[in-house]
Amino acid sequence: MAGCCNPIDYRRLFSRKYASRDAKRYRRRGLGGTSRALVELAGDVNGATVLDVGGGIGAIELELLAAGAERATNVELSGGYEEAATALFSERGLSVLHRVVCCYPDVDALMGAAAEHARRRLVLTYPQQHLVMRLGLRAINLWLRLSGCGFRTYVHPFERILVPAERNGLSLERRERQGFFWESAALVR
Numbered sequence: 001m002a003g004c005c006n007p008i009d010y011r012r013l014f015s016r017k018y019a020s021r022d023a024k025r026y027r028r029r030g031l032g033g034t035s036r037a038l039v040e041l042a043g044d045v046n047g048a049t050v051l052d053v054g055g056g057i058g059a060i061e062l063e064l065l066a067a068g069a070e071r072a073t074n075v076e077l078s079g080g081y082e083e084a085a086t087a088l089f090s091e092r093g094l095s096v097l098h099r100v101v102c103c104y105p106d107v108d109a110l111m112g113a114a115a116e117h118a119r120r121r122l123v124l125t126y127p128q129q130h131l132v133m134r135l136g137l138r139a140i141n142l143w144l145r146l147s148g149c150g151f152r153t154y155v156h157p158f159e160r161i162l163v164p165a166e167r168n169g170l171s172l173e174r175r176e177r178q179g180f181f182w183e184s185a186a187l188v189r
Contacts, residue, residue: 009151010103013144014078019057023084026059034125034182035060041123041174041186045069051117053110054100058085062092101126102137107156108164115168115187122170122187125178127155133181161185 025032031039038060042050046068052060055074058081065072074085101124104110114122127133137153144151162172162185170187177183 009144009149011078011080012149013151014056014080016080016083019078019081019084022057022059022081023088026057026088031059031063034178034184035063037176037178037184038123038125039063039067041176041184042067042121043186048120049073051075051114053114054103056081056085057088059088062088101156101161102153103151105152105154107154107160111161112164112168115165115170118168118170118187118189120189121173122165123184124161124187125182125184126158126161127153128177128181128183129155129157158183158185162187 030036042064045064048064048069050061050064050069050072052058052072053075055061055076058072058074061069061072061074076082076085101107101110114124127137134155137155141152144153158175165187169189171189173186173188175183175185
């Protein structure tokens with residue numbers, strides 16, 4: 001998909017060290033708030049095929065497989081996650097193959113592609129659209145630019161997230177806030 005961030009910058013930011021911390025935290029505490037919310041929004045996954053774009057260490061896939069999903073695929077741009085994900089899946093006798101909306105500049109293309117591939121349900125997490133979040137992400141983007149990193153973050157209006165999904169036959173089932181920073185939505189056919 002054209003228009004994504006520079007993969008080198010993305011891999012630099014989401015490195016093996018970052019992935020190792022994620023895996024360690026997941027082993028100790030299980031899923032974090034927004035990931036747990038996505039699993040809950042997914043609902044009944046018995047026999048389903050799951051596609052997680054920006055799935056990191058694969059924790060969401062592990063939980064959905066445990067809840068009855070038949071197959072799970074994690075599409076992740078950063079190779080830094082591969083080692084940690086492989087270890088987590090291996091520990092559970094599985095072989096390896098969440099916040100991607102804020103990392104992608106072309107929300108229409110991203111949501112259109114995701115909606116095209118969703119057979120029954122699409123769940124996603126994205127930044128809330130309040131002033132504090134927009135200012136915070138601008139500050140992060142300034143820091144990234146000053147540090148020479150081409151990666152950027154985005155706060156897309158929910159309507160821009162929803163329209164391409166609706167064009168592809170999905171409709172909003174549920175939308176809920178996850179603390180102060182994140183919001184999740186479930187879209188269904």
